[in-house]
Amino acid sequence: MTKRLAVLASGGGSNLQALLDYLDALGDARAASVELVASDRATAGALDRARARGIAAVPLDAAKRGEGLLPLLQQHGVEFVILAGYLRLVPRDVTTAYRGRVVNIHPALLPAFGGPGMYGVRVHQAVLAHGARITGATVHFVDEVYDRGPIIAQWPVPVRSDDTPETLAHRVLEVEHLLYPRVIEALARGHVILRDDNRVAVPEAGVCGQFALDDDAAAAGSAIDRMLGLRRP
Numbered sequence: 001m002t003k004r005l006a007v008l009a010s011g012g013g014s015n016l017q018a019l020l021d022y023l024d025a026l027g028d029a030r031a032a033s034v035e036l037v038a039s040d041r042a043t044a045g046a047l048d049r050a051r052a053r054g055i056a057a058v059p060l061d062a063a064k065r066g067e068g069l070l071p072l073l074q075q076h077g078v079e080f081v082i083l084a085g086y087l088r089l090v091p092r093d094v095t096t097a098y099r100g101r102v103v104n105i106h107p108a109l110l111p112a113f114g115g116p117g118m119y120g121v122r123v124h125q126a127v128l129a130h131g132a133r134i135t136g137a138t139v140h141f142v143d144e145v146y147d148r149g150p151i152i153a154q155w156p157v158p159v160r161s162d163d164t165p166e167t168l169a170h171r172v173l174e175v176e177h178l179l180y181p182r183v184i185e186a187l188a189r190g191h192v193i194l195r196d197d198n199r200v201a202v203p204e205a206g207v208c209g210q211f212a213l214d215d216d217a218a219a220a221g222s223a224i225d226r227m228l229g230l231r232r233p
């Protein structure tokens with residue numbers, strides 16, 4: 001049985017699309033399927049992408065993104081909650097009920113350049129303003145504080161001297177689309193575990209935590225697979 005995912009998104013939903021495409025490509029081998037997409041913005045592109053695929057698409061008013069969120073997830077039999085550009089704080093009853101089963105992707109290397117107000121182009125502006133040489137993408141478990149939960153996986157993106165916030169955002173987003181679906185698949189397979197002591201374990205990983213600075217998407221994809229134990233070294 002595939003694990004039932006809900007994706008929460010506020011924007012265009014390119015990470016949602018990357019996840020759908022990745023799971024499609026895995027076909028019957030996939031361990032997860034997207035059963036619900038919800039958004040605090042009724043016009044979010046993510047809702048359109050869901051409707052186009054016949055996936056339940058639910059706009060969230062103030063009540064539904066507050067005390068109504070947990071019942072909504074339960075009604076849809078959701079097992080994992082995937083934040084993909086969701087700009088609201090997830091209520092504590094959800095992060096508690098789904099401990100170790102709510103994840104987020106952030107377009108920088110946390111704990112740098114994260115926290116309240118650090119989203120979208122602001123993240124990349126801050127990276128450039130600080131003169132950071134390396135940025136990247138971070139996938140982490142979600143608790144009741146923005147961008148704080150334990151880190152599951154990161155992938156680096158070198159900052160170029162001629163980067164603008166927009167060019168940097170574009171290259172980080174490419175990495176997000178490689179990294180996030182793989183982490184979600186690994187999570188659904190039970191490869192990634194949040195232990196009681198709040199440490200992340202990836203028992204199946206061939207080369208746990210190892211990465212290479214590589215611009216080649218296929219090579220990066222293979223290395224991420226090994227990092228998450230989706231592929232043997």
Ligand code: GRF
Nearest residue numbers: 011012013014015085105107
């Ligand atoms: C991504 O950069 C993600 O890291 C951040 O919000 C953005 C969402 O983009 N949390 P999209 O809606 O998936 O295109």
